[in-house]
Amino acid sequence: MAMDAARQLNDQRGAPKIKRLHLKKLSYFKSIMIPESPGNFEIMISLSSASSSAAAPHDSSEWESFQVTSSANAEMWNLNYVGQIRLEYDSAPNEVDGGREQLQALSDLRSHLSQTDAACIQPNEHNALYQEMRSNGIDYETNFMIIKELRIGECQALGKVVIPIVAQCMHALWIPASHHPLSNI
Secondary structure, X not given: OHHHHHHHHHHHHOOOOXXXXXXXXXXEOOXXXXXXXXXXXXXXXXXXXXXXXXXOOOOEOOOEEEEEEEEOOOOOOEEEEEEEEEEEEOOOOOOOOOOHHHHHHHHHHHHHHHHHHHHOOEEOOHHHHHHHHHHOOOOOOHHXXXXXXXXXXXXXXXXXXXXXXXXXXXXXXXOOHHHOXXXXX
């Protein structure tokens, strides 16, 4: 949700194309429990910038804090999770260094990934991971069980996440915008 909100704001601001999204300081407080018949169920995400600077950044945005809250009755809101997000922009190669800075940054990322790969040696099996979540009150349905591989190290983890194509997952509920009953309003 935070990544999608940041993308939408980026488009509204007319900022450059996003190359990468960075997340940090993520804290989860309460699962979002969507009832069988949602009725008045609402989820809200808010983003706030730590800086009041209006200057357009060159290669990345400032860190922005976000929080996700939910409510089943619009009277009591639950804080579900918080974190920070920063966008890294796609940029043309620097005329001075011919793109060497970008190549070095990519090399640094590969090195960091290699170190993380070597440090994360404790496997966490897919079904066991979701069974443990269920025992703690967090029950993901099949389409939301996107962590396919996970290895854990000291204060770090490395995994493989597969994002399903929403239209295929929700084919029975999927209504193209042009055929939606409210599209002509």
